[in-house]
Amino acid sequence: MxxxxxxxxxxLLVLMSVLAxxxxxxxxxxxxxxxxxxxxxxxxxxxxxxxxxxxxxxxxxxxxxxxxxxxxxxxxxxxxxxxxxxxxxxxxxxxxxxxxxxxxxxxxxxxxxxxxxxxxxxxxxxxxxxxxxxxxxxxxxxxxxxxxxxxxxxxxxxxxxxxxxxxxxYIEGFFYNKKLFEQVGASVPATWDELVDAMEKLKAGGITPIAMGAGSGDGWVINMLANSMFVALGGPELQEGFATGAAKWTDPAVVEAFKRIEFLVQHQYIDPNVLGLKFPQGQANFYTGKAAMLFDGSWAVNAITGESSTVKDDAGFFRFPDVGGKGDGYINGGxxxxxxxxxxxxxxxxxxxxxxxxxxxxxxxxxxxxxxxxxxxxxxxxTDIQGANDLIKTIGEAQGSAKGAFPAFDSVVQPQVKVALETNMQQLLGGKVTPEQAAENMQKVQDEANAASN
CATH class of the missing domain: 3.40.190.10 (Periplasmic binding protein-like II)
Known part of the structure; x- marks a missing residue:
């Protein structure tokens, strides 16, 4: 070996012991x-x-x-x-x-x-x-x-x-095209400011920074990015408190996360046609080289390294960058x-x-x-991982370097809350609600779900 x-x-074993x-x-x-x-x-x-x-x-x-x-x-x-x-x-x-x-x-x-x-x-x-x-x-x-x-x-x-x-x-994070990053002089970002800098360079070079398909029926796709965003800002304990009432969707960390999603849309860092694409279409825009990044789960490796991929030899992975919040260093995985x-x-x-x-x-x-x-x-x-590709090894390294892991938010909230976030994030992507309105809408659904659970 x-x-x-x-x-x-x-x-891998380091993360397993944390999660276990x-x-x-x-x-x-x-x-x-x-x-x-x-x-x-x-x-x-x-x-x-x-x-x-x-x-x-x-x-x-x-x-x-x-x-x-x-x-x-x-x-x-x-x-x-x-x-x-x-x-x-x-x-x-x-x-x-x-x-x-x-x-x-x-x-x-x-x-x-x-x-x-x-x-x-x-x-x-x-x-x-x-x-x-x-x-x-x-x-x-x-x-x-x-x-x-x-x-x-x-x-x-x-x-x-x-x-x-x-x-x-699985774990979730950013897949990126090394060749496109090198083409515009962008570095792998470790902080939010560095991510914004990389996206601006890619956009200036005529390259879509983030591929995404979150159209009808696929609102869960934007939820992955939003989930990592509000946990990075508020810590894993934030989402653990939604169903108990210890935390609210209107808390500052969540509203700020929604504002940053809006920021990505307004600056066209996310594919402008995000609501017109299904999840597989958005994913394909990355692995065919039409976009520089894809926020997805490790399940995407098979597509990114598959027969239809043109970036199989140029794809890398990095975890969600630090934002100066309580959840810096954690990774969505489970x-x-x-x-x-x-x-x-x-x-x-x-x-x-x-x-x-x-x-x-x-x-x-x-x-x-x-x-x-x-x-x-x-x-x-x-004990024998011979044959595993380099991308999955890189993902393992990202796991091992993380401070810890947190589960997807929809494993700790009621199903109707999951659906509500999909709807509100789609509306946010489409400019139909403000971050504050989305947060208020979410808390209303959460209150109703919590009341029904008691």
Missing amino acids: NKKMVFMLVS GCGSSNSTAESNGSKANQSTNTSGENKSEAEPFEVVLRHIHIRDTAKQTLAILQDAVKATEADVPGLKISLDGVEDAVNRDVKLKAEMAAGNQPPIFSLFGGADTENYSKAGRLLPLNDILTELGIQDSFFDLREFTVDGKIYGLPESG WSNGYGFSAAVNERELQAVKAFIKNFFSMENQKRTLVETSQIASMKGI
Whole structure:
């Protein structure tokens, strides 16, 4: 293992220890009853076990840039079908925002969710578990011997019970085109003033500084940048206080963050057509060299280094620059997106669930996730990272140099607050509201959500 690889691994482990905190995977939960204690033996030969049955598996890997991730899932599905006599898994691919905000939400309300489905940690997991829709996994993880194998399960843990397993980890920050930066004499910024200087040089050189597509249905894209902005100014504790009332969206740090988003728009540092583009289009404007920067999650590495990319050899990464606030040095990162399982599964479906967890959450797949999809593994134990590309190594270095990490804001607030920020940020991008109005609108929704929670 060469020096860079060692540094990458060490960098990753440094962040993992920060995020792991109390280590939810070590929690002792209540038993999941007779279901979780059933044997995982799927080799029975009686007639009932051999009868065909179907299990729907909802996933979100539908874009061209997710082909490698889908391939890993498909291989795990084949292995699971081979393990369980009569099983046929039907893959149901749905766009991530549609799954989370529309389809799964409606299914959970009706109680007809699929046996296996893409699940977001935090508020989604908490709400669905309290409604009795999610299958507790503690006993299953123990049965399979992987109860201590995950870096961090806090976002999928409610009252000591684990209700979901993260597919991979992420961090968010700026990807940048080294060639375009060099072309205009811009340096990698470590502070807000340096970022503004770089953007001004890029704009003067006829280059769009920041690529972004946050049009209809994709308001969450601008939320990533806004989230890092208000945490940098107010500290991680700011967003942790929204749902408890300890902090408000009208607090100075949030209003200032909204003002800086407005500043980026007014100076055309963000693509002027931001509201006319979908997320994949904005992302493509970066990896085809039409813009110099992209604020995105580490999941974007696969697209940036993929076949369609013209910048695969020129792309770098840096964390959100310091702004002189309480959150300087922190980075948005965690393990928020993965798979959940229906509490309504029958005996044979439970066999399929156990076999899927065994086959999908394996060391082999974790290494494939890192090397083939350039995403951060969710499980401990990878010692060989040969084959990982240089960009994902740079991201690991950014993680390792960070003071700490904070989760995405929508894992600590109610779902309606997440949707409200998407709407208000789109309106801010379009000049329909002022930063102060956006903050007031947000606090009104937050107050209503908090009142409904009490």
